[in-house]
Amino acid sequence: MSRSAHPAGPRHADVLPEGHYAGPPADLNTLDPRVWSRTVRRNADGVVTVGGLDVRALAEEFGTPAYFLDEDDFRARCRAWKDAFGPEADVFYAGKAFLSRAIVRWLNEEGLNLDVCSGGELATALAAGMPADRIALHGNNKSTEEITRAVEAGVGRIVLDSFQEIVRVAHIAEQLGKRQRVQIRVTVGVEAHTHEFIATAHEDQKFGIALAGGQAAEAVRRALKLDGLELIGIHSHIGSQIFDMAGFEVSARRVVQLLTEVRDEHGIELPEIDLGGGLGIAYTSEDDPREPHEIAKALSEIVTKECRAAGLGVPRLSVEPGRAIVGPTAFTLYEVGTVKELEGLRTYVSVDGGMSDNIRTALYDAEYSVALVSRTSDAEPMLSRVVGKHCESGDIVVRDAFLPSDVAPGDLLAVPATGAYCRSMASNYNHALRPPVVAVTNGEARVIVRRETEEDLLRLDVG
Numbered sequence: 333m334s335r336s337a338h339p340a341g342p343r344h345a346d347v348l349p350e351g352h353y354a355g356p357p358a359d360l361n362t363l364d365p366r367v368w369s370r371t372v373r374r375n376a377d378g379v380v381t382v383g384g385l386d387v388r389a390l391a392e393e394f395g396t397p398a399y400f401l402d403e404d405d406f407r408a409r410c411r412a413w414k415d416a417f418g419p420e421a422d423v424f425y426a427g428k429a430f431l432s433r434a435i436v437r438w439l440n441e442e443g444l445n446l447d448v449c450s451g452g453e454l455a456t457a458l459a460a461g462m463p464a465d466r467i468a469l470h471g472n473n474k475s476t477e478e479i480t481r482a483v484e485a486g487v488g489r490i491v492l493d494s495f496q497e498i499v500r501v502a503h504i505a506e507q508l509g510k511r512q513r514v515q516i517r518v519t520v521g522v523e524a525h526t527h528e529f530i531a532t533a534h535e536d537q538k539f540g541i542a543l544a545g546g547q548a549a550e551a552v553r554r555a556l557k558l559d560g561l562e563l564i565g566i567h568s569h570i571g572s573q574i575f576d577m578a579g580f581e582v583s584a585r586r587v588v589q590l591l592t593e594v595r596d597e598h599g600i601e602l603p604e605i606d607l608g609g610g611l612g613i614a615y616t617s618e619d620d621p622r623e624p625h626e627i628a629k630a631l632s633e634i635v636t637k638e639c640r641a642a643g644l645g646v647p648r649l650s651v652e653p654g655r656a657i658v659g660p661t662a663f664t665l666y667e668v669g670t671v672k673e674l675e676g677l678r679t680y681v682s683v684d685g686g687m688s689d690n691i692r693t694a695l696y697d698a699e700y701s702v703a704l705v706s707r708t709s710d711a712e713p714m715l716s717r718v719v720g721k722h723c724e725s726g727d728i729v730v731r732d733a734f735l736p737s738d739v740a741p742g743d744l745l746a747v748p749a750t751g752a753y754c755r756s757m758a759s760n761y762n763h764a765l766r767p768p769v770v771a772v773t774n775g776e777a778r779v780i781v782r783r784e785t786e787e788d789l790l791r792l793d794v795g
């Protein structure tokens with residue numbers, strides 16, 4: 333079968349998404365450092381390496397699909413966030429992006445705190461030795477059991493998300509003879525410029541208590557009356573994969589406004605503000621994310637300015653980046669199984685994973701890049717869609733990408749920037765076995781989350 337190239341041009345304008353992939357990149361063998369983790373290179377044989385290890389050898393040893401996580405890059409990003417915010421602020425890594433015992437240990441060693449949003453994440457954090465007072469518990473519907481475990485463990489803060497939860501946490505803390513440090517999550521009414529499903533601060537969604545209509549002020553009133561609670565601050569999280577700092581600035585301004593109202597009404601200054609996570613990363617060369625020091629500068633300047641204007645002391649700031657720390661540190665390695673040319677449209681390249689290891693393309697129309705990593709190729713670029721092996725036509729890993737036209741079964745493809753919300757959102761759809769996460773550092777690779785087995789699947793099936 334001949335596979336002709338599909339160079340971008342008028343013939344394919346109808347299938348190219350507007351504003352993207354105006355044409356194939358000049359060289360398909362070049363790896364853009366913005367989307368690949370720090371230690372990824374191509375060696376003299378044209379094979380991609382991570383931490384000095386050849387992807388063909390990694391595929392041989394660990395199988396595909398598999399996530400390869402660059403530990404040095406992860407640690408460097410932790411340090412960059414911590415240094416950018418300095419000793420006057422706290423960085424809480426958002427465990428929902430990806431959590432495992434190794435991640436908890438690295439965070440601990442690098443001096444970061446941890447945001448968890450379920451009993452499972454809390455259990456992982458505690459099992460791997462994160463001190464409880466450096467853990468924050470989130471969630472819009474925490475169970476009584478989750479709250480009890482968190483209060484018993486002595487977590488540093490619980491972020492309250494509803495009026496019911498204010499009473500519930502206070503009650504549990506009182507029963508345990510404790511006073512729990514809490515923040516109230518408010519909805520600041522910002523339309524974050526991101527996908528609808530990952531925007532969280534506009535009025536019509538499930539998280540937080542609205543500033544509008546005086547609801548957040550009422551929540552503060554109620555929390556201050558309850559003996560089981562020590563109200564330490566206000567929390568806002570506006571959404572995820574955001575590039576524009578304007579939404580954070582509006583959010584900071586509105587949170588400081590609430591602190592001012594609290595001071596005026598109750599005569600107290602709440603000592604903390606958390607502005608959440610949500611900072612975007614580069615999935616493709618078109619993305620241009622902000623660096624941690626720019627983010628830290630913008631956020632602390634706006635909080636300081638607003639507090640000074642209101643005559644408030646500057647509260648301790650915290651942030652909760654998840655994606656921005658772990659996202660760029662990993663790639664998913666796949667093996668090509670079939671290549672199907674649809675004449676005049678595009679070529680479908682099927683890999684051995686799919687929506688079970690990366691649901692983000694199907695769920696959010698997320699864009700990714702992809703590269704042929706087991707060799708170089710000088711073949712002409714072909715417009716491709718990288719798809720998985722699941723029983724859905726929406727099982728797309730990379731919607732639009734150029735790959736060399738000689739891509740063939742057995743080739744290895746890698747999709748970069750899959751460290752966040754890929755393994756953590758992976759599923760067993762079609763009884764797929766969730767892939768392993770392999771940490772790579774200094775010429776060594778070790779499994780930190782092993783591949784599932786058929787025995788794992790059958791162990792749960794007790795019927």
Ligand SMILES: Cc1ncc(COP(=O)(O)O)c(C=O)c1O
Nearest residue numbers: 426569572609610652653654655
């Ligand atoms: C409360 C909270 N904090 C932090 C995060 C982390 O977001 P991101 O991974 O986009 O930084 C999320 C998820 O969006 C969240 O809901």
Ligand SMILES: N[C@@H](CCCC[NH3+])C(=O)O
Nearest residue numbers: 428530572573692752753
């Ligand atoms: N899971 C989402 C973001 C939601 C983050 C949690 N509030 C993503 O993949 O982008």
